[in-house]
Amino acid sequence: MKLVLTLTLLAVTMTSIVEASSSTSGVDRVVIEKARRTLTVYAGAQPVMRLKVALGQQPVGAKLCRGDNRTPEGSYRVAGRKENSDFHRALRISYPSDFDQLRAREAGCDPGGDIMIHGLREDWGRQSARHREVDWTKGCIAVTNEEIERLWALLPDGVEVVIRP
Numbered sequence: 001m002k003l004v005l006t007l008t009l010l011a012v013t014m015t016s017i018v019e020a021s022s023s024t025s026g027v028d029r030v031v032i033e034k035a036r037r038t039l040t041v042y043a044g045a046q047p048v049m050r051l052k053v054a055l056g057q058q059p060v061g062a063k064l065c066r067g068d069n070r071t072p073e074g075s076y077r078v079a080g081r082k083e084n085s086d087f088h089r090a091l092r093i094s095y096p097s098d099f100d101q102l103r104a105r106e107a108g109c110d111p112g113g114d115i116m117i118h119g120l121r122e123d124w125g126r127q128s129a130r131h132r133e134v135d136w137t138k139g140c141i142a143v144t145n146e147e148i149e150r151l152w153a154l155l156p157d158g159v160e161v162v163i164r165p
Contacts, residue, residue, distance in 0.1 A: 027154055030078075030117075032141055032163045034059055034071060037132065039117070039141060041154060049154070051147050052132045056139040062165075063095070063139050065104055066112030071139050072100065076115075076161045081152070088119030088145040089152050093161055117141045117161075119148035 026043035033040075034055055041049040055071040056063070062073035072095045080092040096104065096111040104111035118140055120131055131142060141163075143151065 025154055025156075027156065027159060030155065030159060030161045032071075032161065034073070034163065034165055039143065041151070049150065051143050054132050054137060054142040055135045056137050057135055059135045060165075062103075063100070063112065063115070064107055065109035067138075068112075069138055071137070071141060071163065072096070072115055073163050073165055074099065076163065078117075078155055078157050078159050078161060080157065082116065082118075085116070085118055087116075087121060087140075087142070089148045090116040090118035090140075091148075091151060091155060092116050093141075112139070115139055115141075117143065117148070117151060119143060119145040 025048075027041055027048065028044065029042040031040045031042065032038070032053065037053050037055065039051045039053050040047050057069040059071060061070055063070040072093070074095075074097055076094040076097065078091050079094040082090040082092060093115045095115040096113060100111050120142065122145075131144070136142070
């Protein structure tokens with residue numbers, strides 16, 4: 001019983017430390033440059049992390065409709081977390097914005113949703129770094145599982161995510 005209580009307290013303490021370090025890290029922006037296939041985390045003007053990414057299967061152009069396999073372009077926020085994702089862990093992006101919804105409505109389609117920064121399927125194993133060789137997602141931004149763990153700890157909910165062409 002003491003062991004269970006000790007482990008529970010340890011887990012709560014570690015969670016608090018991670019949350020505190022995220023909110024006090026000074027991170028205020030994530031910039032994804034689609035043409036360069038990079039994700040850069042900033043604290044003010046200072047880049048603190050840069051990663052290579054894979055994008056949607058149709059990487060050129062902004063996402064317009066559900067199923068177009070494009071990654072959105074614009075200014076969004078980290079709007080939530082999915083701890084038990086099919087792709088390890090995932091940070092939900094606040095797509096679609098009001099502007100995205102208006103564009104889709106004018107095009108006569110549904111803008112879609114569920115755009116995330118996520119890791120990889122567990123069965124990708126040692127091939128994980130090779131995922132960047134092709135754009136393979138349905139519109140999300142993919143990083144390795146180790147990288148999504150770092151982003152998960154570093155990025156607070158609500159942080160700005162800018163996706164550029």
